[in-house]
Amino acid sequence: MSRADAFRLVSRHGRIGCVASITVSAIGISHIEYELPSEAIELEELHLRGLLESPPERLRQFGFARAYLSNRPGEEAALKAAHRLMQRSRVPTRDVAAIFYAGAIPQSHTVSGCGSGNLFNYPVAQLQYELELERATAIGISQVGCMGLNSAVAMARDFLISNGHAQHVLCISADVLPPGAKREILYNVISDGACAVLVSRGCECNRLRYRRQVTKGYYWDSVGKKNEIIAAYFPTAQHLINSTLEGAGLTKDDIRWIIPHNVSRRSWEILLDLVGLPIERLFTENIARVGHVIAADNWINLRDMMERKLVDSSDKLLLVNFGFGANWACAVLEY
């Protein structure tokens, strides 16, 4: 194992659930691509179609404007995003050692159109074939809700650490809600979409400096414990952000940007007030532009920020995420 791969693994059972923390260097995110459906539907239209629970005006107050709806299978969007990433990165397909495919909803883990009898038609294998990643180990990641892609990236880093010969891991998430499904979950407006993230050894860009995750199984019932989840969200996220900064050896002042998952802007105002970070450091534009693309938000946002040159070399970025399950995660990237 090279010096650059040196890592520290700390695992402990703390009072806020099972916590795992890892500090690594020289493993980073080299490329990100995402794919959104062509059709974006404004809140009023979503309301008219009966796809919202709350009045459009309320959701607008919470920072939302529209949702992207797809009538195509999720794996199709995943393939487009991954294909584009492979083309632009110019990484030889033989150098991709693993492909991790995350989906938040059960339908995302079966290739569509195969009929109900085919329970074992997994999109990750199909993607491996279509992308010609014949050397890549293919694994699906589920049951972590909107944290699927973040979990995939974390596992990719671990994979690269424990497989010294491996160079790249391709992480993909794709979720398309079933036709007619409500587009509002816990007062957040949900979009379909896919995102591909390449985690690479020796990548000095977007290095994963530190990550913490907390799982609180008490909140496993996402419907029955809806109120408790909303209430638990804030103090748990606050605690996690503080402990992540502490673990990374950083202060709040060191953080240039907070890269959110695109839940309501109002909830971010509350959380950042609570943590003591200014809302100006939160990248909020995509909450309205894109909505909450389930597992892909943090990475779509990072991609757009890089595209717009909002991040500079060595900027410390804080990625915060929650997924049903119930998981909270916080990571520090160094751009």
Place this chain on the structure above:
Amino acid sequence: MHIVFVTGASGTLGEAIIERLRVHAEVAHIFALTHRSAVPAGIEPVWGDITAETDLGLDARTAEKIRSEATIIIHAAANTRLSAAPPGARHANVGGTCNLLNFAARCRKKPRVIVLSTVYVAGRRIGTVYENELEHNAGFVNAYEESKYEAELQAQRRMGELPVTVVRLSTVIADSEGRVTRLAALHHALRFYYSSLAPMVPGSDNSPVDLVALDYAAKAIVRLALDGQVLSTTYQVCGGTDCLTLRAMLDLAFECFVRFRPAWRKRAIERPAVVSLRTFELFVRSVEEIGDEGLRASVGVLKHFAPQLAYPKQFDDSVLRAALPDLEKPVIREVFPKVVRCLIECGWELTRPVELACR
């Protein structure tokens, strides 16, 4: 021997006061203004309404009897709902106190009038609040505080004319054995913390949380009422220097949740975040906007009293301690766990026999 007229006799404090008066050697008779038909032996229940300007709504014969016999009046009746709208709070608390004082002025034996109030007439003041202080322009957290403030002003104005004593109480949590007879805002707040429905509380870690035991409060009131040396002044029955900080109270509550319900630990519920009032109000507004019943119930309780924690203050009880130097105050850090245990044991359902639940 004294004849005592007590208003608010069916309230938590009124009942506790009457319990002590009943067995007091110097009390010959008690008139209890109550809503209940069943009252303990030795009590004469009378029915009326403190908001009625004429004789507190008592029938003429009863009113006349009390006017001619009463030597002590304890005014415990009040609208104590922290969520009360200003007109309702003012009607009961200011109007009721004025009516009571007018009634007292026409009593023949010049009875000592004990007007019960709250230490939170201090409203949004911060710092140390002394017993001889009342008037301020800091504002109030809720209409209840403001109405009690105005009621105290009324009582003070009558002090020259009547032997009026104001007794301000802090938050009465339970008796010193932890028995809760009625659920109040703090008990509900503990339920929300226990159930993971209260994510945040305004204030700072060091905000004092002043709590007092019911039996201590009742004992103090009865002694002040019956003590011939007591002045027409104001006393604060409160924790004073014996109070928990907000952080200490939350830590103690969570420690008790685990101690008295070990299986609760696996829920891994986070302690509520201690936040600025601005953040708390933003959360409250958001919950009210999304209109969810479960969370609204939680913030509906918290929003009327928790903001008080954002105005940290300590209540001084030197005048009371000088008047009743031998009155022993239960240590709140010892009472609090008993209260939490009682609430856990009865599941915040006081319809079950509390005595059994708290044993």
